[in-house]
Amino acid sequence: MIEIIQQLINGVAIGGVYVLIALGLTTVFGILGIAHFAHGSISMFGGYLTFYLFVEKGVPLLLAILLSILAGFVLGVLIERLAYRPVRDDSHINAFIIALGLTMIVEGGNLQLFGADQLVIPTGLNHVYKFFGLTMPELRLYIIMSTFVLIVAMTLFVNKTKVGKAIRAVAQNRDAAVLMGVNVNMIPMIVFAISSALGMAAGVMVGSLFAIAPGVGEGLVIKGFAVLILGGLGSIPGAIVGGLFLGTTEALAAGFISSAYKDVIAFLVMIVVLLFRPQGIMEKS
Amino acid sequence: MNRRLHIVGYLAVIVFLAMLPMMLSVKYFLHLSILALIWVIISQGQNLIQGYTGYVSITQAGFMGIGAYCSSLLSLKLGISVWLTILATPLFAAVFAVIVGFPSLRVKGHYFAIMTLAYNMVIFIVLLNFSQLTNGEAGLSGIQPPPGSEGGLFDFNNRVVYYYFVLIAAVLATCLAALIVHSRVGKILIAIRQNEDLVGAAGITAWKYKLFAFVISAAFAGFAGALYAHYQRFINPEIFSVAQSLDAILAVILGGSGTIMGPVIGAFTVVFLPEYLRFADSLRLIIYGLILVLVTIFMPRGIIYVLQSLLSRVVSFFKPKETISTT
Numbered sequence: 001m002i003e004i005i006q007q008l009i010n011g012v013a014i015g016g017v018y019v020l021i022a023l024g025l026t027t028v029f030g031i032l033g034i035a036h037f038a039h040g041s042i043s044m045f046g047g048y049l050t051f052y053l054f055v056e057k058g059v060p061l062l063l064a065i066l067l068s069i070l071a072g073f074v075l076g077v078l079i080e081r082l083a084y085r086p087v088r089d090d091s092h093i094n095a096f097i098i099a100l101g102l103t104m105i106v107e108g109g110n111l112q113l114f115g116a117d118q119l120v121i122p123t124g125l126n127h128v129y130k131f132f133g134l135t136m137p138e139l140r141l142y143i144i145m146s147t148f149v150l151i152v153a154m155t156l157f158v159n160k161t162k163v164g165k166a167i168r169a170v171a172q173n174r175d176a177a178v179l180m181g182v183n184v185n186m187i188p189m190i191v192f193a194i195s196s197a198l199g200m201a202a203g204v205m206v207g208s209l210f211a212i213a214p215g216v217g218e219g220l221v222i223k224g225f226a227v228l229i230l231g232g233l234g235s236i237p238g239a240i241v242g243g244l245f246l247g248t249t250e251a252l253a254a255g256f257i258s259s260a261y262k263d264v265i266a267f268l269v270m271i272v273v274l275l276f277r278p279q280g281i282m283e284k285s
Numbered sequence: 286m287n288r289r290l291h292i293v294g295y296l297a298v299i300v301f302l303a304m305l306p307m308m309l310s311v312k313y314f315l316h317l318s319i320l321a322l323i324w325v326i327i328s329q330g331q332n333l334i335q336g337y338t339g340y341v342s343i344t345q346a347g348f349m350g351i352g353a354y355c356s357s358l359l360s361l362k363l364g365i366s367v368w369l370t371i372l373a374t375p376l377f378a379a380v381f382a383v384i385v386g387f388p389s390l391r392v393k394g395h396y397f398a399i400m401t402l403a404y405n406m407v408i409f410i411v412l413l414n415f416s417q418l419t420n421g422e423a424g425l426s427g428i429q430p431p432p433g434s435e436g437g438l439f440d441f442n443n444r445v446v447y448y449y450f451v452l453i454a455a456v457l458a459t460c461l462a463a464l465i466v467h468s469r470v471g472k473i474l475i476a477i478r479q480n481e482d483l484v485g486a487a488g489i490t491a492w493k494y495k496l497f498a499f500v501i502s503a504a505f506a507g508f509a510g511a512l513y514a515h516y517q518r519f520i521n522p523e524i525f526s527v528a529q530s531l532d533a534i535l536a537v538i539l540g541g542s543g544t545i546m547g548p549v550i551g552a553f554t555v556v557f558l559p560e561y562l563r564f565a566d567s568l569r570l571i572i573y574g575l576i577l578v579l580v581t582i583f584m585p586r587g588i589i590y591v592l593q594s595l596l597s598r599v600v601s602f603f604k605p606k607e608t609i610s611t612t
Contacts, residue, residue: 035395086582092395093341097538097581100531104574112567218527222406225399233395260414267403271389274400278392 002133007255008248013140013209015247016147020202021220022227022239023154024195030171030234031191034084034095038102039199040221042079045106046072046200047207048114051121061123065204069197076196080189088188103218111214118213121204143205150201151240154194158236167191171234226270232280241282246270290600298549302452306445319448319516321556323509325455328536328548329462330505335534336542337466338498339478340390344401345506345533347408348378350525352507353514354412354419357428367431371511378507379500386499390492393481405527412522424521428514441515451512455549458505463545465501474498475543506533539580541587550588 028036046068053064083102087094127138158164169177170187178184227246231238253265309315327345334342352374359370389400412419433439441447465471473494476484484491514520532555540551562569584591
């Protein structure tokens with residue numbers, strides 16, 4: 001029993017990172033219908049940038065993370081303006097090819113700027129809390145707390161602010177949103193800015209929990225898409241539930257079945273869910 | 286006239302490819318050409334499901350891996366003749382494709398794409414971790430080319446001979462794809478892409494045709510995987526990862542999706558372009574990505590359409606038909 005709870009706790013920390021990745025992907029998908037494959041590499045860029053600022057430049061960790069998230073905003077705007085907007089009216093597969101091209105550009109940029117070494121952000125948070133036979137590393141606790149804060153902030157932004165309302169309006173019916181006076185040129189930019197910033201934050205977490213290296217971003221974005229499938233494409237609550245579900249499934253599979261095949265089990269679960277609930281676990285049929 | 290122009294175009298391409306080994310002075314380019322022809326087969330398969338049927342499948346490299354490992358293991362461990370194992374690989378891939386395609390073709394669009402992506406991941410992870418059979422990351426080595434006459438005309442150790450072998454395979458695959466596309470089945474596939482509900486309303490069971498396209502695409506990929514394995518004589522899971530499946534999609538889109546010649550041009554592009562960018566060294570990936578983005582923005586219908594519009598301009602400029610064969 002203790003063991004199961006322990007694995008669930010581990011799963012929540014990983015699942016939180018998936019949620020952040022998936023939130024970025026799902027808002028982009030909801031508004032523009034784009035499978036933004038470059039999201040994982042952008043997220044890795046966040047991890048690299050934080051590492052560079054913190055370790056090489058001696059910027060305090062929190063400030064380095066904030067600067068990275070700010071850089072995410074700028075990067076998101078640039079990507080939308082320069083790469084996705086020109087193909088906005090073409091078929092979705094073209095946007096997907098753009099996404100692949102962007103992935104290569106960002107991956108190549110990461111290699112060029114930061115090298116091919118595997119990096120771990122040395123947060124120095126090594127304390128381990130123990131209670132009732134369970135262990136909780138300090139780092140995981142902070143990660144769970146900060147994902148929680150980011151998720152709540154994102155939900156409030158989308159549900160309570162005027163811009164958030166406009167985003168939901170465009171997602172539901174673009175033409176009607178235009179008629180209501182929503183600036184449909186601004187919305188994709190805002191969405192990409194927020195999505196990239198969230199991705200960068202997730203990259204920092206991956207960089208401190210596990211490691212950042214070339215190729216990690218690809219695995220991350222595939223997991224992000226798996227979460228989207230689980231929760232339903234374009235759904236924010238779906239991304240949250242789906243991310244936690246995938247994270248805990250993976251942790252349980254790693255703990256009780258096989259750590260080498262944990263991804264296989266996670267994907268098989270996703271496939272099975274998709275077969276019985278093609279609209280995702282959160283959506284009503 | 287238009288049909289004749291097409292046939293002349295196809296023949297010109299085949300003649301050009303048949304002469305290619307004599308024109309290439311650098312051995313390495315012959316190697317790349319063999320790989321490109323193998324990619325032609327993969328891309329033709331991808332084109333059937335993606336270009337014609339409109340279902341973007343991201344698992345072509347996974348099927349390629351199944352083909353490569355089945356053929357290699359059967360010939361290495363059981364000593365079955367390489368000819369037999371190569372010819373059997375499309376079947377293995379097809380059987381697997383039926384099993385995974387039947388349930389997954391119930392979903393559409395991005396759901397289908399991501400589901401197939403998951404299949405590729407699963408195949409990749411199993412190849413990597415099931416080391417008792419696949420030897421894991423170290424891969425399988427000592428794979429033999431098909432037996433032929435040693436030192437003779439059919440010596441498959443000779444790269445030029447293997448080139449012609451793969452060329453014939455690629456031409457056959459392209460012809461088969463063309464036959465399917467121009468048949469009643471092909472028309473239904475295109476109809477599914479354009480409006481699947483309407484196909485159903487017309488009393489046609491769409492899923493059978495979708496499954497057919499998916500299974501054929503997998504069989505092509507499996508066959509190409511076997512050709513690859515017996516050419517390289519070494520395989521490891523790395524070449525059957527998602528990145529290669531994405532390359533297959535790129536080949537179809539860059540060349541021109543939903544055309545017969547498009548995937549051929551696309552396959553050569555995805556094999557040769559990264560090689561030509563080698564001069565840029567570490568910037569290679571960035572430049573390749575930039576080219577992709579620019580091509581998609583400025584040539585959204587693929588290279589084949591740019592070539593076709595150029596060709597029709599030349600034709601209308603000169604009028605007489607003789608000029609066709611020179612292009």
